[in-house]
Amino acid sequence: MNHNSQILNQIKGGLVVSCQALESEPLHSSFIMGRMAQAAVEGGAVGVRVNGPDDIAEIKKTTDVPIIGLWKQEYDDSDLYITPTMTEIDALAEAGVDILATDATDKIRPGGITLDSFFKEVRAKYPDMLFMADCSTFEEGVKAEQLGFDIVSTTLAGYTKETAGRQLPDFDMLERLVATLSIPVICEGGIWEIAQLQKAFELGCHCAVIGSAITRPQLITKRFTDSIKEIQNENN
Template structure:
């Protein structure tokens, strides 16, 4: 296990992202958010985009999981080798990329991408997976962190209300000891975070419920207006 990973066991990782066009869509703002969640106890943060990665990296002293979203359909989370290398060069401590079996924009397979990345990066790699098969395939490649990030966001599994606990339970039983299971996706409450951990997750990633005021406000607005 990579030395950056061991301290994450049983802890909270926070994804600090804002969507294009939103008031908080600014690298400096995301760095402030990252500093705030570190103060609250996050042991690592996930940052999107090269400028955000640089800004967050210069602000926090916990590991930064870097991604680069490019596009809105198909494979768009760090989708190509070029994106992967740019995320690494931006200073990410952990490289996260799409770990599904879908075709990638540059025509490379996940295996080919990971092999090339390993030639110049000795940090952990995280695969954002969508089902059991993609997770097991990523583990076979020696990818360090297996995330359930995309479960329910592809055609492979239907979305559920909250984290996909069934997927987490199955992966906890089937992943090899060399792979670390990370719960991510639709973790919207402390109770759901605890359930994800109980289902076998090594660590839990929370994003929207902590760092996206627009969504959080909408939840409360809907609760109030429909009461």
């Protein structure tokens, strides 16, 4: 079994935990993300999804599970932010990620570049890297496989203008992708309940990614405090 097949096998049927905290968030710190990843692995996570070379370097000290790497960077001429240019691709490859994730929606990338020409260049430069397509629609997932991505994920469903307000997790998109594609499909986005996670596996996902419901305490807390408000409003 080659290295890439081994990585895909390692995460198959398991839970990947997204350990990310943006600069505006209380847990923003490579050290904290390293400990977060360690805790996730102790809980049985088969992989981690990590933002940026600094956090990746720290997480490599604490865990040895496969790393799905991305780098969120904002550019003035594009609203695409998950691994937008070759600069981020190079940095993540150098950081030693096992799977490299990038936005695979139909948005135009910085510099006016389309996904087609971008990924052609990326694949030529890194023929042996596993690439994960973060998609927002079924059609984007189909196209990603045609372009040569190794994995398709539902990551961006509900997070683009076109898909805003969509109910998450997007089980319809997941089910259609699993039925249509021959490459692994990952369910990511909006999983908060055990029943949702189990349904994703029943629908045939290769693995599932959970972020906020495990690693963003401010959102976890808010979910509980909102529930108190609901009861109080009902009683008033």
